[in-house]
Amino acid sequence: MKPFLKWAGNKFAIIDRIKAVLPAGNRLIEPFAGSAAVFLNTDFDSAILSDVNEDLMTLYHYLQKDGERFIGYCNTFFAKEMNDSDTYYQFRKMFNSLTDARLRAALFLYFNRHGYNGLCRYNNKGEFNVPFGRYTKPYFPAEEMAQFHRKIQGVTLLKQGFVETMEMAQPGDVIYCDPPYVPLTETANFTSYSSGGFGIKEQQTLAELAKSLSKKGVHVVISNHDTTFTQTAYESAKIVSFQVRRFISCKGDARGQANEMLALFGDEEILAG
């Protein structure tokens, strides 16, 4: 099942690799939900999806609650005459001072398909600031949204940081973590590196939480780049490493190989199976 959102770092392309190592369990917890590629392609009895991005979680909330009605409402923003830069920038300005949560959610989806590269970026005042994308005919993901609506019934949706979400785990739960990547090359300034507020401190906290939860019968799988830093941070885990082809230039003309890893924290017997 394809996510309806474009999302940087989404794991749809490597879903089979992840499913191959994800243990079975009572409940799936995704504390870095993003476009929720893993949740959409697995079948746990129950699930918690959470992310620190409030706009994302509000969009999921309306889609969960209102389904077809909300999908129809979002579709009205995909009319041909709305795909021009003046309208885009008017919507962006309006979005940044909006209090109507449902309209904000619909505009967030409009930006995802009409904005540059489907990026989601805010300035330090918290204002959405992605430029217009100039697509000839932005795709409206009606069917993908309808599937998401059906799949998300009964799922707990939370807007919060990963620590609060991971602390909700009970023995028998499976947590899939997909944090912002650590940098591929470990530059001297990694200690001050921070992507959206996620720096070395948060990476270490996540690794420590995974380790301590695994001792309480919770299975934790973390995706990240395979670097010296992650090898050390996840040293108590079983590591599966593989190569992924991805764009490394924003112009899209230079493709490179990057090593991706999955760190499996948990019961040896289950991980071996």
Ligand SMILES: C[S@@+](CC[C@H](N)C(=O)[O-])C[C@H]1O[C@@H](n2cnc3c(N)ncnc32)[C@H](O)[C@@H]1O
């Ligand atoms: C690599 S993306 C996840 C992609 C997702 N697995 C998918 O397939 O689309 C990382 C996500 O972590 C979220 N995030 C960043 N910092 C966070 C934090 N401190 N707590 C929870 N979520 C956070 C971002 O908003 C983003 O959606």
